[in-house]
Amino acid sequence: MDLETAQTTATAKLPILKQGEYDMWRLRIEQYFQVQDYALWDVIENGNSFKPAAQTTTNADGTSTSLIPGPVTSEEKVQKKNDVKARSMLLMALPNEHLMTFNQYKDAKTLFAAIQTRLGGHEATKKTQKTLLKQMYENFSTLSTKSLDSIFNRLQKIVSQLAILGENISQEDLNLKILRSLPSEWNTHVVVWRNKPNLDTMSFDDLYNNFKIVEQEVKRTASSSSSSQNMAFVSSPSSTNEVNTAYGVSTANTQVSPASTQVSTASNQVSTANLSDDTFYAFLANQLNGS
Incomplete structure (x- = not known):
């Protein structure tokens, strides 16, 4: 499979809107249309520039007939084609239970606006989501069994969702959060990095890459320490x-009086x-x- 075919296959999957995930879907669907054909996204944002006016003709019997002409010029035909295609793709991105509701909107721009109004959530809902996400961020913690990838991905997802809702976390606060959240086996490296002069400006990805370099070393140290403790316990x-x-x-002959906790070393024939x-x-x- 060549590169062009692989890229086409990768972008061919239409993002489907899921319940409660409108904001993320909004970002994905925009990128999808822009990669497929920017003209499709343009017609969703700005509408179809071809807006034919109804033409009224008077019949011989005195009655009138209204007729909306179709596109005539090549530019008008392209605009109409893009609008129809964009609308169809938006409908395909909706769950089955919403198809009948939104099928009434006959152009891509009004359809997209209706989806945002109906499924995008109102201000009160977004405020609640933001509050819950902020709590998740403040209480974020990790377990020793979690990999470095899992830790960073979980935190990055929370931060990204907060950003979508307009709540931005400073770079320094984010970096300190991940340092405070790492398991105890990372303590040595955490102490070093907390004193780095550029911690407040270092990107989240750079911090991840630096810790990724020493991840295997940390795992080996933790494993060695655990093995040593187990050997000491067994021996x-x-x-x-x-x-x-x-x-x-002879431990069989040793007796401890219930009334006293003194041990007779003489009876055990041991010189302490x-x-x-x-x-x-x-x-x-x-x-x-x-x-």
Whole structure:
């Protein structure tokens, strides 16, 4: 498949309007028409310049007949063709349940205006959406299991939707938000980047690319740390048992009085003076727990 065919295939998919996603669809449909043929978008925005006036003729019997002439010149025919095509494509971009409602609009410009009025939402709805998105932004957080791509994409989506509604986030605030939201394994890199002098002007994409470079390093460090902790946890009981065996301590014969928490080292035949601090505390904890 050559490049031109691939680009045609990529732009051939008409964006369908989904419930509650008018603002995003509005951006996508505009780009779609402009890529397909800018004249189609022009006729949606500005209307068809061919506006024939009705011509009235008087019949022999005294009655009159009104007739709206069709396009005559080549320019008029092109305008009419673009209008019909743009209107048809707009209708195809609507869900089935809306087709009958909007089919009554006979030109692309009035059809698009009707879609915006009906499905674009009024000011109160947009205000509610903006409030919810701002809350999502303020409460944005991540989990250690989330990849860097997932974290950045989630935050970028919220910011983009806020921008569509007229709420713009400053570059510095956005960069600080992502730094505050990264999981704990990123702490070392976060500290470094919080002190960068150009953090307030660095683009979101540049910040992402810089962190993407060290993502594998962070994952390896986190994995190594986790493995070390697991090994320490698994090995600790056997270490205690080795202490008991080395000094002839019989845990079966050790008894702890319910009325007292004192341990008799004499009955265990162990001289604590010969033990290191760490070994002694491990041994003492083992005995008190009745191991």
